[in-house]
Amino acid sequence: MAILLLLNQVDPTLLEKHLKALPDCPQVRIWPNAGEKNDIKCAIVWKHDEGVLNDFPNLKLIASYGAGVENILSDPALPENVPITRFVDDTLSSQMAEYVLAAILNHRLHITHYRELQAATVWNSGEFLKGKNVTILGMGELGAVTGKSLVQNGYIVSGWSRSQKQIESIKSYYGDDQLRLSVSDADYIVCLLPLTPATTGILNKELFSHAKKGAHVINVGRGDHLNEEDLLDALYNQQISSATLDVYSTEPLPSDHPFWKHPKIHMTPHIASATDKEQVARQILENYNRVLNDMPLNNQVDPEKAY
Amino acid sequence: MAILLLLNQVDPTLLEKHLKALPDCPQVRIWPNAGEKNDIKCAIVWKHDEGVLNDFPNLKLIASYGAGVENILSDPALPENVPITRFVDDTLSSQMAEYVLAAILNHRLHITHYRELQAATVWNSGEFLKGKNVTILGMGELGAVTGKSLVQNGYIVSGWSRSQKQIESIKSYYGDDQLRLSVSDADYIVCLLPLTPATTGILNKELFSHAKKGAHVINVGRGDHLNEEDLLDALYNQQISSATLDVYSTEPLPSDHPFWKHPKIHMTPHIASATDKEQVARQILENYNRVLNDMPLNNQVDPEKAY
Numbered sequence: 001m002a003i004l005l006l007l008n009q010v011d012p013t014l015l016e017k018h019l020k021a022l023p024d025c026p027q028v029r030i031w032p033n034a035g036e037k038n039d040i041k042c043a044i045v046w047k048h049d050e051g052v053l054n055d056f057p058n059l060k061l062i063a064s065y066g067a068g069v070e071n072i073l074s075d076p077a078l079p080e081n082v083p084i085t086r087f088v089d090d091t092l093s094s095q096m097a098e099y100v101l102a103a104i105l106n107h108r109l110h111i112t113h114y115r116e117l118q119a120a121t122v123w124n125s126g127e128f129l130k131g132k133n134v135t136i137l138g139m140g141e142l143g144a145v146t147g148k149s150l151v152q153n154g155y156i157v158s159g160w161s162r163s164q165k166q167i168e169s170i171k172s173y174y175g176d177d178q179l180r181l182s183v184s185d186a187d188y189i190v191c192l193l194p195l196t197p198a199t200t201g202i203l204n205k206e207l208f209s210h211a212k213k214g215a216h217v218i219n220v221g222r223g224d225h226l227n228e229e230d231l232l233d234a235l236y237n238q239q240i241s242s243a244t245l246d247v248y249s250t251e252p253l254p255s256d257h258p259f260w261k262h263p264k265i266h267m268t269p270h271i272a273s274a275t276d277k278e279q280v281a282r283q284i285l286e287n288y289n290r291v292l293n294d295m296p297l298n299n300q301v302d303p304e305k306a307y
Numbered sequence: 308m309a310i311l312l313l314l315n316q317v318d319p320t321l322l323e324k325h326l327k328a329l330p331d332c333p334q335v336r337i338w339p340n341a342g343e344k345n346d347i348k349c350a351i352v353w354k355h356d357e358g359v360l361n362d363f364p365n366l367k368l369i370a371s372y373g374a375g376v377e378n379i380l381s382d383p384a385l386p387e388n389v390p391i392t393r394f395v396d397d398t399l400s401s402q403m404a405e406y407v408l409a410a411i412l413n414h415r416l417h418i419t420h421y422r423e424l425q426a427a428t429v430w431n432s433g434e435f436l437k438g439k440n441v442t443i444l445g446m447g448e449l450g451a452v453t454g455k456s457l458v459q460n461g462y463i464v465s466g467w468s469r470s471q472k473q474i475e476s477i478k479s480y481y482g483d484d485q486l487r488l489s490v491s492d493a494d495y496i497v498c499l500l501p502l503t504p505a506t507t508g509i510l511n512k513e514l515f516s517h518a519k520k521g522a523h524v525i526n527v528g529r530g531d532h533l534n535e536e537d538l539l540d541a542l543y544n545q546q547i548s549s550a551t552l553d554v555y556s557t558e559p560l561p562s563d564h565p566f567w568k569h570p571k572i573h574m575t576p577h578i579a580s581a582t583d584k585e586q587v588a589r590q591i592l593e594n595y596n597r598v599l600n601d602m603p604l605n606n607q608v609d610p611e612k613a614y
Contacts, residue, residue: 094461095435098412098415098416098435098460099416101408101412101460102409102412102416102418105405105408105412106418108405109405109406109409109575110578111418111575112422114574114575114576114578115419115422115573118567118573121567121568123558123559123560123576124576125575125576125577125581127578127581128402128405128581152459152460153405153408153456153459153460251430252430253430260425260428261428266422266425267421267425268416268418268421268432269421269424269430269431270432271416271421271432271433271434271435274432274434274435
């Protein structure tokens with residue numbers, strides 16, 4: 001029995017170390033050196049090559065290395081009847097909540113602006129922005145924790161999701177019909193949706209046109225949630241005042257991309273949801289033991305819903 | 308009967324407007340046009356000229372325009388037996404708490420660093436800093452609200468003050484003997500003290516030498532709490548990793564001051580504790596009515612303690 005690390009664009013060294021440090025860890029192999037294919041019971045997966053998971057006839061668990069599973073589900077040759085789990089942890093959620101709070105505080109307190117004034121040796125003070133209405137698109141684990149953190153910090157938070165949610169102090173909008181309404185009063189629009197065909201390009205001209213004029217957009221979901229051209233247009237015509245972006249359709253963002261030099265766009269290089277490798281190791285080994293003992297899995301993905 | 312606005316370096320227009328908008332507001336006069344001096348029952352004061360308060364024989368209340376009163380108490384010719392009040396409000400405290408949280412998040416998440424990378428078209432991601440120990444020097448109203456906000460956001464908070472404080476989840480250090488100890492484990496040292504002879508220059512070489520190596524210093528008290536030369540030395544020898552400064556010994560900071568171009572210093576132009584003029588007007592008129600009716604005052608200053 002063995003666990004296979006099947007990771008593209010991620011260095012497996014740290015995860016391997018954390019797995020091996022746990023008691024009862026089976027053999028760990030690192031793709032493409034999978035060894036005897038019948039041994040592989042569990043694959044830890046990130047941006048795997050199409051069809052490769054079919055090479056392992058005894059696979060019992062496909063564990064996503066991250067919170068998102070769109071890279072797994074988009075494989076047309078995904079083995080059937082193998083459960084998929086995703087990574088959900090407090091570190092990731094609290095880290096995301098911190099990032100979103102930092103982005104909002106930076107905007108409200110004009111911190112980046114003062115940084116630029118400092119560089120230019122200009123003393124010019126202003127007031128904090130008053131607007132504290134935040135709408136979070138996507139009220140899963142990350143959205144809920146982020147929303148609760150913002151409520152605690154004095155923000156008026158609404159959430160939009162596929163189905164209605166009951167979360168204290170957070171107004172729930174749901175379904176396609178309420179999407180426009182959900183952003184109509186928001187000073188900040190935060191995207192924390194899973195990427196699905198229905199949510200691809202959801203941050204677009206149509207949505208921006210129903211937003212409060214001058215709203216700030218924060219994309220911490222996936223790059224493909226955002227229609228980049230539509231954002232540039234909305235910034236140009238001031239329908240959207242500014243944006244904080246952590247994710248991009250192409251990462252790293254190509255050096256000739258207009259976002260780099262845009263004065264209204266605050267970029268970070270996909271840092272808001274970096275995976276805590278020690279936590280990943282713990283969760284996956286727990287599910288590995290569960291699947292071998294026919295116990296229900298933690299954080300199992302429903303392929304129909306794509307999360 | 309009249310209220311006198313005796314403000315230096317502050318435009319009185321907005322405060323006058325907010326005072327006049329309140330019911331039962333007496334006549335408002337703006338220094339130096341004080342009119343008949345016997346009329347003046349209350350002076351709203353900011354950086355007044357020495358001795359000027361003695362011109363008003365019927366003065367019943369000296370109301371500080373801001374939270375600090377050192378400018379009032381430093382007047383050697385201050386009229387005796389006239390009570391002094393200071394401005395304390397939730398807006399100021401929550402604003403201060405937001406500023407300190409923003410400063411810490413910016414440091415922990417490397418937001419300013421990413422801003423510089425963006426300007427240089429460099430994609431290079433890192434992890435959030437783990438250190439979450441914060442020591443707040445000064446546990447008055449601002450320190451307590453800031454500390455509670457940080458605790459809510461997952462920080463481990465200690466406070467140092469003149470006398471012992473009982474605040475939930477905040478360890479209390481007190482007295483000169485415990486000052487060094489209070490900063491020995493802090494990743495962030497936040498100064499929110501009142502400025503008194505005992506606290507002038509408290510952020511100095513001696514204190515830095517007892518801090519955890521690589522601590523980040525946040526000065527939101529008064530500029531004179533900080534020994535500027537000692538900070539530059541501590542940054543140079545890396546005992547202190549970086550600093551966020553909102554207040555300075557001379558404001559605006561002279562354009563040839565080394566802080567402007569220092570890569571480890573994040574400057575803002577005294578924005579963390581900007582006074583909400585509407586709140587000032589309400590509080591002072593309330594105290595004005597109290598003093599006329601021999602009622603106890605809100606937020607009265609003890610001149611012995613200087614706060």
